[in-house]
Amino acid sequence: MLTIALPKGALLKDSITFFAQAGLDFRELLDPSHRQLQVLAAQGTARALLVRAQDVPVYVQYGQAQLGVVGFDVLEEKQPQVAHLADLGFGHCRLSVAVKSTSSYGSARELPAHCRVASKFVHCAQRYFQDLDLPVDIVPLYGSVELGPLTGMSEAIVDLVSTGRTLRENGLVELEQIFTSTARLIAHPLSYRLNSDNLCHYIKRLRIDGIRIESEAPA
Amino acid sequence: MLTIALPKGALLKDSITFFAQAGLDFRELLDPSHRQLQVLAAQGTARALLVRAQDVPVYVQYGQAQLGVVGFDVLEEKQPQVAHLADLGFGHCRLSVAVKSTSSYGSARELPAHCRVASKFVHCAQRYFQDLDLPVDIVPLYGSVELGPLTGMSEAIVDLVSTGRTLRENGLVELEQIFTSTARLIAHPLSYRLNSDNLCHYIKRLRIDGIRIESEAPA
Numbered sequence: 001m002l003t004i005a006l007p008k009g010a011l012l013k014d015s016i017t018f019f020a021q022a023g024l025d026f027r028e029l030l031d032p033s034h035r036q037l038q039v040l041a042a043q044g045t046a047r048a049l050l051v052r053a054q055d056v057p058v059y060v061q062y063g064q065a066q067l068g069v070v071g072f073d074v075l076e077e078k079q080p081q082v083a084h085l086a087d088l089g090f091g092h093c094r095l096s097v098a099v100k101s102t103s104s105y106g107s108a109r110e111l112p113a114h115c116r117v118a119s120k121f122v123h124c125a126q127r128y129f130q131d132l133d134l135p136v137d138i139v140p141l142y143g144s145v146e147l148g149p150l151t152g153m154s155e156a157i158v159d160l161v162s163t164g165r166t167l168r169e170n171g172l173v174e175l176e177q178i179f180t181s182t183a184r185l186i187a188h189p190l191s192y193r194l195n196s197d198n199l200c201h202y203i204k205r206l207r208i209d210g211i212r213i214e215s216e217a218p219a
Numbered sequence: 220m221l222t223i224a225l226p227k228g229a230l231l232k233d234s235i236t237f238f239a240q241a242g243l244d245f246r247e248l249l250d251p252s253h254r255q256l257q258v259l260a261a262q263g264t265a266r267a268l269l270v271r272a273q274d275v276p277v278y279v280q281y282g283q284a285q286l287g288v289v290g291f292d293v294l295e296e297k298q299p300q301v302a303h304l305a306d307l308g309f310g311h312c313r314l315s316v317a318v319k320s321t322s323s324y325g326s327a328r329e330l331p332a333h334c335r336v337a338s339k340f341v342h343c344a345q346r347y348f349q350d351l352d353l354p355v356d357i358v359p360l361y362g363s364v365e366l367g368p369l370t371g372m373s374e375a376i377v378d379l380v381s382t383g384r385t386l387r388e389n390g391l392v393e394l395e396q397i398f399t400s401t402a403r404l405i406a407h408p409l410s411y412r413l414n415s416d417n418l419c420h421y422i423k424r425l426r427i428d429g430i431r432i433e434s435e436a437p438a
Binding site: 151 | 227256269277369372
């Protein structure tokens with residue numbers, strides 16, 4: 001059976017609309033009274049797994065799902081071994097460096113060496129500051145990263161910014177954008193190459209600009 | 220100012236009741252309409268930070284909070300450099316190995332070598348199977364770990380069990396208990412030793428059996 005890993009949260013609704021193009025109806029997952037983590041579609045020939053955004057590439061990498069939708073930010077942080085099929089064009093946000101609006105820093109390069117930077121995106125933050133040749137102490141947090149500068153724990157944060165409202169409400173300003181992120185369609189490389197579970201039939205029915213189908217899959 | 224890191228979620232209510240013993244009223248954090256992550260108490264001489272359970276030891280280790288409440292499970296997984304003051308006796312749960320109820324395994328030792336075990340507690344799971352001398356492939360997940368065996372991705376899971384309802388609902392059974400967990404009071408080691416912000420005044424007012432005060436703090 002074709003299995004698709006879908007991310008809980010902000011990308012779910014648009015992901016479900018996207019797969020509806022291929023006749024895969026997973027709208028049941030949007031019903032708040034629905035507690036199941038799996039939904040069948042297309043007369044039981046396909047199913048969706050509803051998982052945390054960070055877990056989508058895990059299910060796809062291990063081949064438990066042939067396809068998945070996940071933000072580019074998660075791919076950049078986790079660097080999973082999955083085939084990257086297409087940019088789906090929704091879920092726009094950016095990974096940014098932010099500091100207190102009262103601070104005097106004009107760019108990330110002006111941050112003091114060995115200062116603390118709080119982030120959920122530990123690897124992305126490390127790579128960014130390594131590329132700047134600025135040694136900093138990355139403090140790994142799971143949530144409410146904006147508390148870092150507010151409590152004095154960190155001089156800066158590296159966090160996802162969508163509307164910028166959370167930053168503004170907490171008296172923070174963006175200093176740099178590290179990258180912009182959108183939702184991506186990913187696939188299990190071997191399933192994609194071998195066209196398991198009629199994968200390419202569904203991919204062809206998804207209207208994606210510039211997507212390569214299996215005969216053109218990268219070597 | 221004395222700062223206390225409190226965990227969002229299951230331990231919050233009992234943690235607030237616990238600190239009320241020392242005249243610290245953080246009940247505002249229980250109001251669902253309250254969106255602030257910081258609350259003052261004791262005429263502004265103390266404050267609580269509301270953070271993710273996994274972040275509590277980070278705030279305490281970095282000295283941004285002098286005290287924190289966190290589950291023993293988080294301490295076992297993260298092994299933070301914090302002083303462990305007391306077992307608070309609430310928030311009982313256990314870290315367990317579970318498998319499908321239809322499987323034939325009678326103990327964790329019977330799991331096949333190199334099988335996959337899904338877990339949010341990657342380090343605890345690794346240590347447990349290393350001690351058993353059983354090489355397994357730990358699959359790191361962030362949520363809904365019970366999907367691991369259901370989708371066929373993993374043979375077993377290592378996860379927190381409280382009532383056992385989630386396991387039962389997903390057709391899983393506990394095979395082994397790795398450890399039991401309760402809420403713990405932790406402190407920033409140096410603040411505790413130096414009695415910063417009148418820390419020991421508050422600790423003495425918390426009715427904790429067998430707690431050591433600063434003059435008896437471990438070397």
